[in-house]
Structures are given as C-alpha cells and as structure tokens.
Amino acid sequence: MNSYDRVMNTLKGLPVDRVPVFSVLGAYGGKLTNTDLRTLYSDAAAYVAGQQAVQETFGMDLVLATFDYSAVAEAFGGTVAWDDKQAPNMKYPAVTTATAALALSLPDPQRSARLPVILNATRQLAKIYHAQVPVFAAVPGPGALPTMIMGLEAWMDTVLFDKPAAMQILQWSGQFFVAWANALFEAGVTALVITESVASAEISTRTLFAEQFLPHVREIFAQMRGPLVFHHGGGRLNHVLDLLPGLPNLAGVVVSSKDDLGDARSLIGPDLLLVGNLDNLSLSQATAKEIRARSLACLRAAAPHGHYVLSHSAADVPLSTPPENLHAMIAASRDYAALGKDAT
Amino acid sequence: MKLSDDVNFQSWSEQLYKIMMNADRQGASDLISLSMTKGLSSEQIIVKLLDPALVKLGILWEKESVSLAQTFVAAKIAEDILLRCVPEVSMAHNNPVVIGNIEDDFHSLGRRIVATFLRASGWNVYDIGNDVPAEDFVDKALEVGAVVIGASAMMQTTALNIRKLREVIDSRGLRGRIKLAVGGAVFNWRPDLVAEVGGDGTANNAIGANALFLKLQAEAKGALIQ
Numbered sequence: 001m002n003s004y005d006r007v008m009n010t011l012k013g014l015p016v017d018r019v020p021v022f023s024v025l026g027a028y029g030g031k032l033t034n035t036d037l038r039t040l041y042s043d044a045a046a047y048v049a050g051q052q053a054v055q056e057t058f059g060m061d062l063v064l065a066t067f068d069y070s071a072v073a074e075a076f077g078g079t080v081a082w083d084d085k086q087a088p089n090m091k092y093p094a095v096t097t098a099t100a101a102l103a104l105s106l107p108d109p110q111r112s113a114r115l116p117v118i119l120n121a122t123r124q125l126a127k128i129y130h131a132q133v134p135v136f137a138a139v140p141g142p143g144a145l146p147t148m149i150m151g152l153e154a155w156m157d158t159v160l161f162d163k164p165a166a167m168q169i170l171q172w173s174g175q176f177f178v179a180w181a182n183a184l185f186e187a188g189v190t191a192l193v194i195t196e197s198v199a200s201a202e203i204s205t206r207t208l209f210a211e212q213f214l215p216h217v218r219e220i221f222a223q224m225r226g227p228l229v230f231h232h233g234g235g236r237l238n239h240v241l242d243l244l245p246g247l248p249n250l251a252g253v254v255v256s257s258k259d260d261l262g263d264a265r266s267l268i269g270p271d272l273l274l275v276g277n278l279d280n281l282s283l284s285q286a287t288a289k290e291i292r293a294r295s296l297a298c299l300r301a302a303a304p305h306g307h308y309v310l311s312h313s314a315a316d317v318p319l320s321t322p323p324e325n326l327h328a329m330i331a332a333s334r335d336y337a338a339l340g341k342d343a344t
Numbered sequence: 345m346k347l348s349d350d351v352n353f354q355s356w357s358e359q360l361y362k363i364m365m366n367a368d369r370q371g372a373s374d375l376i377s378l379s380m381t382k383g384l385s386s387e388q389i390i391v392k393l394l395d396p397a398l399v400k401l402g403i404l405w406e407k408e409s410v411s412l413a414q415t416f417v418a419a420k421i422a423e424d425i426l427l428r429c430v431p432e433v434s435m436a437h438n439n440p441v442v443i444g445n446i447e448d449d450f451h452s453l454g455r456r457i458v459a460t461f462l463r464a465s466g467w468n469v470y471d472i473g474n475d476v477p478a479e480d481f482v483d484k485a486l487e488v489g490a491v492v493i494g495a496s497a498m499m500q501t502t503a504l505n506i507r508k509l510r511e512v513i514d515s516r517g518l519r520g521r522i523k524l525a526v527g528g529a530v531f532n533w534r535p536d537l538v539a540e541v542g543g544d545g546t547a548n549n550a551i552g553a554n555a556l557f558l559k560l561q562a563e564a565k566g567a568l569i570q
Contacts, residue, residue, distance in 0.1 A: 081450055081475075086501040091450050091475070153453045156416050160367055202529075203412045208367075234529075281500055281534050318500060 018337035020061035022311035044121035065137035075107035126188025134190035141196030143213035200235025227251035241267035280314035295332035361397035386429035443494035444476035451498035465554035491564035510542025520567035523560035
C-alpha cells in the first residue's frame with residue numbers, strides 16, 4: 001500500500017496496512033540538500049528537490065507544499081525575516097491599522113511576490129507524486145489571515161474593539177483566502193491544512209471564536225474546491241472542537257500536543273480525520289526511544305478508532321532534530337500495526 | 345465619614361474582573377468613573393480594584409484558563425485606568441527596566457502587554473522594540489540605570505539568541521548586577537529553556553512579570569551591596 005492509498009483509505013475509514021505518519025519537514029529539505037533557506041523558499045526547483053530528499057530519507061505519508069506564511073505577508077506588502085535555522089517569518093506587516101489594510105490591493109496568487117513560486121513548486125510536487133504520496137499545503141486560516149496583513153496586535157485590537165471594521169477586514173481578506181486556497185487546489189494539492197490560530201484557547205475564548213470567527217470560517221470553507229484539515233495554529237483546540245463538525249469540506253482536524261486525543265475524538269465525532277499530537281519542541285531534544293514511546297502512546301489512544309494520522313502537532317520540526325527521531329515515528333506505526341497494543 | 349468608606353472594595357474589584365473577562369472596555373471605564381464619584385482615590389482604584397482583578401486573572405492564566413484575547417483586553421483596561429489615575433498616584437518606586445524582543449524575534453504583542461502591566465506596577469519601562477541586538481539591551485540598561493533586562497522570544501530558534509545577551513552581560517562583568525528576565529510562549533512550553541539561554545528567571549504571564557522583576561531587582565541590588 002503506498003502513502004496515497006494509505007491516507008485516502010484512512011480518510012474514508014477503510015482498512016490500511018498501518019497508520020499514516022505526517023511530519024512537517026519543509027525547511028528540513030534544505031538541510032538534506034544543503035540548500036540555504038532563502039534559496040529553498042525562493043526557488044521552486046530547490047524546494048521540490050528538498051521535498052524529494054525528505055521523501056527518500058524518511059518516507060513520510062505526505063509531501064508538503066511550500067509552508068511559508070511570510071510569502072503571504074510579503075504579497076500584501078509586508079517584509080520577511082530570513083533565518084538560516086528556520087523557515088522565514090513575517091518581519092513587519094504591511095500595515096498596522098484596519099483602515100490602512102482596507103486601502104491595500106489584494107495580492108494575485110499568480111503574480112504577487114513569491115506566491116507564483118509556491119504554486120510552481122506545488123504543481124511539480126503534485127506531478128511527481130501523483131497517486132503515490134498525497135501533497136498537502138498549509139494556509140493561514142480565514143480568521144488568522146489578517147495577522148499576516150496587519151500583525152497580531154492590530155488584528156486583536158480590531159476584533160476586540162471595532163467589530164464592524166473586523167467584519168470588513170474578514171470579508172475583504174477572505175477574497176484573497178479563497179483565491180489562494182483554490183489556486184493551490186488547482187496546482188494539485190490533495191488537501192489543505194488550515195491553521196486557524198484564532199481558534200486556539202491560547203488566543204480566543206470559545207465565545208469569541210464562535211461568534212466572530214466561526215460564521216466567517218463556514219462561509220469561506222463552502223467556497224473551497226477540495227478537502228480541508230483544520231489546524232489549531234499553535235494552541236489547544238479541544239475547547240472548540242465540538243463546533244467544527246459539519247463545516248463545509250472539513251475532512252479532519254489537527255489538535256495540539258496539549259490536547260487529549262481521546263477527548264478530541266469524542267468531540268469531533270466518529271468520522272473526521274484526527275491528526276496529532278506529538279510535541280514539536282521535544283522532537284529535537286528527546287531520544288529516538290522516547291519519540292517511539294510517545295508515538296506508541298498516541299497510537300494506543302487514537303488508532304483503534306481509525307480515521308487517525310500520527311503526527312507532531314505544530315509547524316516545521318527544528319532542524320536540529322536527529323533523523324532517527326523521525327524514523328522512530330514511522331517505525332512505531334509499523335510496529336503498532338504488527339503487534340497492536342503489545343508494541344513497546 | 346468619606347464616601348469611599350461605603351465601598352466594598354472586594355465586590356468592586358470582582359465587578360472589574362468580570363468586566364475584564366467579558367472584554368467590556370467601556371464597562372470598565374464606567375465602573376472607574378463611578379468609583380471616582382464615590383470618592384475613591386486614584387491609588388485606591390489601582391491598589392484595591394485593579395490589582396486584585398489582575399492577580400485573579402493571573403491565577404486563571406496559570407491554570408491555562410484565560411486567552412490572549414482576555415489578557416489583551418485586560419491590558420487595555422489596565423492602561424485606560426492608569427492613564428486616568430497615574431498622574432495623581434505617587435508610584436511606589438518608578439525604577440527603570442529595559443524590555444525588548446531579542447534579535448530576529450518580531451512577536452511584539454506579549455512584550456507590549458508585559459510593558460503595560462509593569463507600568464501599572466510602577467516601573468519606568470524602556471521598551472526598545474523588536475529584533476533588538478544583545479548589545480543594545482545592555483547599552484540601554486547602563487544608560488538608564490536599569491538592573492533588570494526583560495528579553496522576549498516567541499519561538500525556540502529566536503529564544504536561543506538570548507544566549508548572546510547572557511554572554512554580553514557576563515563579558516562586561518555585569519553578571520549578578522544586571523539580571524536577565526526571559527519570557528515568551530516558548531518558555532511556557534519548555535521551561536528548561538530558561539536555564540539553557542542563561543535567564544535568571546521567567547514569569548508564565550504578563551501579570552506575573554512585576555513579581556519576577558521585583559525579585560530580580562532585589563537580587564541585583566543585593567549583589568551591588570556585596
């Protein structure tokens with residue numbers, strides 16, 4: 001069974017040879033190909049080569065389209081903080097007020113800044129791995145997208161103290177979200193991971209998310225041309241998980257390492273894909289034996305139900321992560337399939 | 345008898361806390377106006393209404409039961425109250441402190457909230473912004489006479505840049521005389537990072553920053569006396 005069939009069967013609740021394993025190894029591709037990160041995230045061929053190296057080295061059950069939110073910020077006019085140890089970040093947003101944001105032009109996914117580079121890399125990856133390995137892309141969620149345009153502080157200020165302006169911003173930026181997400185689908189991604197940080201307990205209350213973001217998320221999701229995986233975006237998600245089933249095109253959720261997998265399953269119901277929930281930060285610090293033990297604990301908690309993917313739960317793994325720790329995740333899945341709960 | 349003698353401070357502070365949790369900035373303003381008409385002094389408003397509400401919020405944060413949105417509103421409310429009250433209040437110390445995001449880190453929101461709470465607690469805050477080189481922290485601290493520096497980072501990779509700040513403090517012979525407080529989301533997820541980057545202490549939230557900075561200040565002044 002190849003990775004594509006393994007993931008598709010898992011989505012549908014059909015039998016699989018083992019639980020699929022995901023890892024976010026965008027920047028890690030640069031490490032494997034000895035490519036500096038600025039080149040990796042600016043050159044489609046370099047990024048594709050990185051993902052090929054990742055696939056050859058680890059055999060994860062996904063290929064990752066360019067996971068680089070700074071490109072989105074840059075397309076709106078923001079600046080990028082380049083780093084040789086991690087994926088680029090937004091340095092400064094394009095604007096710092098809602099009024100200034102609404103005066104900006106929406107980027108064109110086919111033309112603006114590095115967005116065409118991302119689409120080009122995605123097309124190449126989709127062609128190379130067609131029906132072999134699913135290609136996932138990540139995009140900032142409709143509620144979090146304004147942070148890429150005006151920064152978190154200004155966006156929180158607007159959401160909390162100027163609701164009409166926040167609604168305007170959401171409607172306006174939502175047009176870009178739909179265009180960008182659907183351009184990625186057209187480029188060949190299998191599914192989109194929507195990182196919605198405003199859903200996490202660390203950012204929003206349940207009420208704030210339910211009243212100010214969820215209606216917009218529902219409206220935007222209905223316009224998507226493919227399956228979506230809802231990601232916590234950096235914090236605990238269980239406090240709103242029960243609100244998510246029924247969202248248009250929703251195929252699954254990624255919960256954080258601080259969420260309980262059993263509770264998550266109860267909250268999302270039986271049919272949605274559940275992804276998680278190893279701690280990213282521990283990946284570079286722990287031993288392979290510890291990663292194996294933690295992976296098996298996740299598998300015991302979530303695999304018996306099905307519709308489950310073993311994964312760590314945040315963004316790119318630290319580049320200092322030893323390869324054997326990533327191999328340990330797949331070995332745990334393989335051994336769990338062979339030995340079940342007796343795997344140690 | 346003064347009008348303020350009738351005021352049940354605990355009940356009023358509880359009201360303010362509830363208003364904060366409901367993100368009702370206008371409600372807070374109304375409550376403070378009412379408390380002033382009842383004859384509460386600016387100092388009473390800060391010490392007996394605002395401070396207990398913030399402490400309660402801090403306890404909730406420790407239990408991971410309060411969101412950034414609620415903290416954000418609480419900080420705004422605290423700022424609003426301070427703007428109305430501080431000119432009349434004789435601050436307890438007004439000691440200088442330098443805070444900023446370490447080099448390569450651009451996540452300013454947490455730092456700004458910390459600045460608000462530190463000001464609310466009587467510190468003279470020198471906020472030197474994002475992406476600050478290690479040397480600049482120390483130069484500023486020496487310039488303004490601060491004995492505590494607060495360095496913020498959100499992610500592990502940028503948190504590790506704080507090691508350079510530790511090195512600069514030490515290489516200038518200031519270890520112990522200038523204390524290094526570190527903070528940011530990653531330190532809550534990985535408390536062992538505090539020691540790894542050479543921090544002298546951390547607080548899990550903005551509300552706890554005052555206690556941490558007071559402790560570090562006392563340690564630094566103790567070192568100076570020795």
